[in-house]
Amino acid sequence: DIQMTQSPSTLSASVGDRVTITCRASQSISGWLAWYQQKPGKAPKLLIYKASSLESGVPSRFSGSGSGTEFTLTISSLQPDDFATYYCQQYNTYLYTFGQGTKLEIK
Amino acid sequence: QVQLQESGPGLVKPSQTLSLTCSVSGGSISSGSYYWSWIRQPAGKGLECIGRIYTSGSTNYNPSLKSRVTISVDTSKNQFSLKMSSVTAADTAVYYCARDYYGDYDPWGQGTLVTVSS
Numbered sequence: 054d055i056q057m058t059q060s061p062s063t064l065s066a067s068v069g070d071r072v073t074i075t076c077r078a079s080q081s082i083s084g085w086l087a088w089y090q091q092k093p094g095k096a097p098k099l100l101i102y103k104a105s106s107l108e109s110g111v112p113s114r115f116s117g118s119g120s121g122t123e124f125t126l127t128i129s130s131l132q133p134d135d136f137a138t139y140y141c142q143q144y145n146t147y148l149y150t151f152g153q154g155t156k157l158e159i160k
Numbered sequence: 161q162v163q164l165q166e167s168g169p170g171l172v173k174p175s176q177t178l179s180l181t182c183s184v185s186g187g188s189i190s191s192g193s194y195y196w197s198w199i200r201q202p203a204g205k206g207l208e209c210i211g212r213i214y215t216s217g218s219t220n221y222n223p224s225l226k227s228r229v230t231i232s233v234d235t236s237k238n239q240f241s242l243k244m245s246s247v248t249a250a251d252t253a254v255y256y257c258a259r260d261y262y263g264d265y266d267p268w269g270q271g272t273l274v275t276v277s278s
Contacts, residue, residue, distance in 0.1 A: 054223075087264040096256055096268035097207065108266065140207060144263025147220050151207040 055079050055143050059152035065160040070131045074155045076124045076141035085145040088117055088126045091154075092137045100139075101126065131157075162187040164257050164269035171275050172251075178244040178274055182257030189238045190215045195260035196240045198231060200253040201271075208253075212260055213240055247276045 056079035066072050076086065084104040089097035099108045101117035104124055114129040128135055136159050141152040168180035182196070189196065197212040211221035213231045221229050225244070233240040244251060252275050258265040 085263055089265075096258075096271050097265070098268075099264055099266040102264040142207075142264070147209075147212075148222055149209050149263060151209075153206045 054148050055082060055146060055150055057141055057143055057150050057152040059139075059141055059155050061155060062153065063156045063158060065158045066131055067160045068131050068133055072128050072131060072157065074126045074139055074141075074157075076119075076126070076152050078122045078124075078143055078145075081121045082143045082145035084120045085143060086117075086119070086124050087142045087144065088115075089140045089142065090135075090137045091140065097140060162259060162267060164259065164267060166255060166257050166269045166272040168272060168274070170273055171277065172247055173278050174248055174276055175246055178242070178247050178251065178276075180242045180255055180257075180272065180274070182240050182242075182269055184238045184240075184259075188235075189233065189240065190235045193261070195220075196231075196233065197258050197260045197265065198242045199256045199258055199265070199268075200251075201256070202250075202253040210242065210244075210255075249276050252276045 058077045060075050086104045088101040091097040100111050100115050105117045116127050118125050136157050139155045163185045165183045172178045195212040195214050198210040201207050211231045213219045213233050219231050228245045230243045254271040254273050256268050256271045258268040
């Protein structure tokens with residue numbers, strides 16, 4: 054299985070900050086990576102697919118980049134609604150696998 | 161707009177079989193190039209893919225669960241189902257169904273908590 058490692062595990066930030074979350078794959082996955090946002094008690098929500106494509110309806114302050122083994126999710130200016138847990142997921146090869154999550158907390 | 165909804169018992173006894181159904185509304189489960197997937201999340205932990213089914217009936221399973229899992233589809237009811245046998249406390253989790261379009265999951269069901277306990 055392809056292992057996905059996110060960093061940091063927890064991130065404390067303030068409204069208006071620019072934040073970046075990193076996801077590393079144990080082997081090349083080309084650009085087959087998605088990012089999800091999950092709030093407590095809710096299902097994950099797709100934000101980004103194919104590493105950098107913004108899902109319809111997702112605010113443009115979210116962006117993704119990367120290819121191969123290293124990827125980033127950037128939120129350009131944090132809004133109160135953005136405090137949540139974020140997961141990356143590879144879909145280069147089934148079994149698809151997720152990162153362990155990054156919890157974005159209010160500083 | 162396609163919506164998914166999980167249903168099934170919230171409590172299962174150890175060694176018994178967990179059975180869940182995902183009902184798809186707003187579109188036909190047979191249309192489009194989609195896989196239909198099950199994913200689970202133990203409390204406070206990350207997400208784990210259980211398996212998926214194509215409308216042709218072709219399946220893929222997580223190797224660590226393969227011996228205990230069966231996913232099936234009923235196109236006449238617009239549903240797909242999960243059966244997991246010989247459950248233990250380690251199978252306690254929120255179980256989600258989701259549509260898989262070439263790898264990314266969207267939409268998801270709201271999730272259903274399954275507790276394995278006597």
